[in-house]
Amino acid sequence: MVEADALVSxxxxxxxxxxxxxxxxxxxxxxxxTPREYRRVGALAAGSAEVVDRxxxxxxxxxxxxxxxxxxxxxxxxxxxxxEGVGSVVVPPGLPTTWTDGLAVTVRRDxxxxxxxxxxxxxxxxxxxxxxxxxxxTLVLAAGEPDQGRRAITLVPDHHVCVVDAAAVVSSVPExxxxxxxxxxxxxxxxxxxxxxxxxxxxxxxxxxxxxDVVLVGPPRA
Amino acid sequence: MSxxxxxxxxxxxxxxxxxRGSEPFPAAAHRALADTQLRRNLGHATRTIRAxxxxxxxxxxDWEELRRAxxxxxxxxxxxxxxxxxxxxxxxxxxGGVVHWARDATxxxxxxxxxxxxxxxxxxxxxxSIATQEIGLNEALAEQGITATETDLAELIVQLSxxxxxxxxxxxxxxxxxxxxxxxLRAMPGVDPDLTDDPRRLAMAARAHLRRKFLSARVAIxxxxxxxxxxxxxxxxxxxxxxxxxxxxxxxxxxxMGVEKVVPRWSDMEVFLQLLPRSSTGERMNPYTSTWSGVxxxxxxxxxxxxxxxxxxxxxxASEDGRSALHCIRCSACxxxxxxxxxxGGHAYGSVYPGPIGAVLSPQLTGISGPDxxxxxxxxxxxxxxxxxDACPVRIDIPNLLVQQRAASIAAHRTxxxxxxxxxxxxxxxxxxxRFRAAERVLGLGRFAGRSxxxxxxxYPGSQWTSARDAPAPPAxxxxxxxxxxxx
Ligand code: SF4
Numbered sequence: 126m127v128e129a130d131a132l133v134s135x136x137x138x139x140x141x142x143x144x145x146x147x148x149x150x151x152x153x154x155x156x157x158x159t160p161r162e163y164r165r166v167g168a169l170a171a172g173s174a175e176v177v178d179r180x181x182x183x184x185x186x187x188x189x190x191x192x193x194x195x196x197x198x199x200x201x202x203x204x205x206x207x208x209e210g211v212g213s214v215v216v217p218p219g220l221p222t223t224w225t226d227g228l229a230v231t232v233r234r235d236x237x238x239x240x241x242x243x244x245x246x247x248x249x250x251x252x253x254x255x256x257x258x259x260x261x262x263t264l265v266l267a268a269g270e271p272d273q274g275r276r277a278i279t280l281v282p283d284h285h286v287c288v289v290d291a292a293a294v295v296s297s298v299p300e301x302x303x304x305x306x307x308x309x310x311x312x313x314x315x316x317x318x319x320x321x322x323x324x325x326x327x328x329x330x331x332x333x334x335x336x337x338d339v340v341l342v343g344p345p346r347a
Numbered sequence: 348m349s350x351x352x353x354x355x356x357x358x359x360x361x362x363x364x365x366x367r368g369s370e371p372f373p374a375a376a377h378r379a380l381a382d383t384q385l386r387r388n389l390g391h392a393t394r395t396i397r398a399x400x401x402x403x404x405x406x407x408x409d410w411e412e413l414r415r416a417x418x419x420x421x422x423x424x425x426x427x428x429x430x431x432x433x434x435x436x437x438x439x440x441x442x443g444g445v446v447h448w449a450r451d452a453t454x455x456x457x458x459x460x461x462x463x464x465x466x467x468x469x470x471x472x473x474x475x476s477i478a479t480q481e482i483g484l485n486e487a488l489a490e491q492g493i494t495a496t497e498t499d500l501a502e503l504i505v506q507l508s509x510x511x512x513x514x515x516x517x518x519x520x521x522x523x524x525x526x527x528x529x530x531x532l533r534a535m536p537g538v539d540p541d542l543t544d545d546p547r548r549l550a551m552a553a554r555a556h557l558r559r560k561f562l563s564a565r566v567a568i569x570x571x572x573x574x575x576x577x578x579x580x581x582x583x584x585x586x587x588x589x590x591x592x593x594x595x596x597x598x599x600x601x602x603x604m605g606v607e608k609v610v611p612r613w614s615d616m617e618v619f620l621q622l623l624p625r626s627s628t629g630e631r632m633n634p635y636t637s638t639w640s641g642v643x644x645x646x647x648x649x650x651x652x653x654x655x656x657x658x659x660x661x662x663x664x665a666s667e668d669g670r671s672a673l674h675c676i677r678c679s680a681c682x683x684x685x686x687x688x689x690x691x692g693g694h695a696y697g698s699v700y701p702g703p704i705g706a707v708l709s710p711q712l713t714g715i716s717g718p719d720x721x722x723x724x725x726x727x728x729x730x731x732x733x734x735x736x737d738a739c740p741v742r743i744d745i746p747n748l749l750v751q752q753r754a755a756s757i758a759a760h761r762t763x764x765x766x767x768x769x770x771x772x773x774x775x776x777x778x779x780x781x782r783f784r785a786a787e788r789v790l791g792l793g794r795f796a797g798r799s800x801x802x803x804x805x806x807y808p809g810s811q812w813t814s815a816r817d818a819p820a821p822p823a824x825x826x827x828x829x830x831x832x833x834x835x
Binding site for chain 1: 353354357388391393395408413415416419422423428429432442448449450454498499500504516517520523527550551558575578579580586588594595596606613614617618620621628630631632634635636637638639640645647655657661663664665666667
């Protein structure tokens with residue numbers, strides 16, 4: 126390798142160059158402190174009926190389909206209608222069994238972990254979410270959460286059903302990041318997979334799930 | 348490499364990668380301007396994206412505060428880049444990743460090829476990464492018998508047609524739907540011969556083509572949009588899910604990242620995850636953003652390598668003004684609003700970094716070897732209208748940098764002409780966008796306009812290509828005023 130021939134390691138040399146450059150190009154007068162005058166908290170209160178309604182709007186604009194469940198007790202019935210006609214669904218190890226007990230669907234729990242070909246043979250995936258951002262219509266999945274599981278299970282099946290509790294809905298991006306643990310893999314999902322690569326027009330459905338259904342659990346519409 | 352070089356900021360080496368074209372901008376632009384199909388494709392695409400961006404930016408009440416925060420975070424990053432990189436290295440290493448350092452393109456390519464060889468794989472899947480285009484990684488891997496498959500739709504179009512990327516976000520922006528269909532019919536094995544040019548059908552063809560590769564790939568190569576020094580968290584921002592496929596399913600992940608992509612804190616992502624998607628695809632949020640720190644047992648690649656690349660960045664950092672070109676988050680907003688880019692497209696710039704930011708970044712990365720260096724002409728690839736500054740989510744003062752670069756090029760390499768001296772005077776006046784606009788009014792771009800109301804003449808070497816441009820410039824207005832008026 127190149128490194129073995131060098132008198133100094135690439136690491137030492139790159140760092141030495143950058144130190145010299147940092148000083149040579151240092152701004153006269155130093156660098157001012159970062160102004161953080163942007164909004165840390167959004168317009169709508171976290172978990173409120175209004176913020177959930179706004180999430181419904183922004184998620185729907187990505188052509189995901191939103192369903193409402195008035196409370197946790199209604200989730201199984203709503204899921205039964207969302208998953209009508211679906212043959213098989215993978216769920217993370219810790220998804221509440223009450224959600225799936227009565228479903229007329231083959232439920233595969235990802236425990237022990239299913240192989241990629243096995244996932245590829247399943248119709249859908251059903252998970253919860255850690256946080257949802259109403260301003261942007263974004264759901265955030267945190268890998269390893271009991272009701273969210275490994276990243277692969279929400280990627281390979283072509284249809285993702287995501288249950289979002291009102292308590293997890295915030296208005297803004299800063300509020301969402303404050304709730305997340307960056308040391309576990311995070312996936313921010315805003316609508317079904319899409320591309321803008323052909324004449325910069327958005328077309329839904331490329332490599333990720335082509336269908337995204339979101340079940341919002343909580344206060345009825347404001 | 349001799350020890351006497353140690354510690355000197357260094358430009359990117361010639362002869363490897365794609366930071367420099369084979370001819371100066373005026374010659375390349377001249378050809379592009381003659382291609383009416385290209386101009387139609389670009390005009391349509393950039394108009395679409397400008398409208399979308401304007402809509403989603405307008406709905407953010409604190410957009411200017413976010414821009415100022417983004418600008419300041421980047422300036423702070425540059426002021427302590429070596430320290431932050433050491434912190435990033437420690438964070439990634441503590442979470443099971445392996446960090447490599449590369450002085451230049453050749454060294455980065457050798458590191459990546461060696462890592463791929465060690466896995467025994469002769470095929471890799473790639474997520475769009477401008478840094479790996481910059482260093483010519485695919486070509487270097489091919490020399491080692493390793494096939495790299497681009498998985499981003501636009502990159503795939505470019506790869507299948509043996510073409511070069513022409514835009515950050517949409518590398519195949521210069522192609523319209525029927526051209527894309529023809530490329531797929533010609534070069535995509537097993538494609539449906541009845542494929543139409545419906546974008547949905549084209550996207551489905553790409554899905555079918557790549558799916559088997561994703562599900563069986565053992566090694567993936569990615570770039571990085573951001574890397575938080577405090578937590579070692581890398582972010583990749585994408586749309587199609589090809590990024591998620593590459594970052595999740597293979598056993599080994601190799602991420603190649605320019606050193607300037609580090610940010611101090613994970614919490615800084617609250618600024619950039621608002622600025623980037625709205626500026627880039629003109630959406631409130633892009634479909635998928637993935638973040639990860641090192642290796643997570645039982646989830647995703649169990650081997651993670653991070654390659655930190657200099658390749659001329661130290662040279663850019665050494666310039667007090669020029670270093671702000673390293674703040675770029677590659678959103679491509681400045682390309683989409685640039686009247687020059689809209690007409691010439693990205694290929695004319697020669698480098699993988701096109702448009703206004705490319706015109707100031709590429710010459711700084713490579714250095715200028717003399718007046719015949721193709722990159723010497725790039726700072727002139729602009730009408731100095733100022734639209735790029737207004738669009739830039741991290742407030743890079745590109746017009747100011749362009750003028751500084753012109754002056755630097757003149758000072759270093761030629762006996763100045765009267766025109767050059769005028770430029771140098773302008774450069775001295777340009778310490779802020781406000782003063783820039785004032786200076787621009789004094790200089791009056793309108794005085795270069797002929798009776799037909801078209802700009803006929805710009806100072807050398809801009810003069811070599813202004814004859815082919817058709818930008819109307821009513822003498823009573825500055826170019827910028829005209830632009831504002833005709834756009835709104
Ligand atoms: S210079 Fe600014 S506007 Fe241009 S691509 Fe970079 S961040 Fe975007």
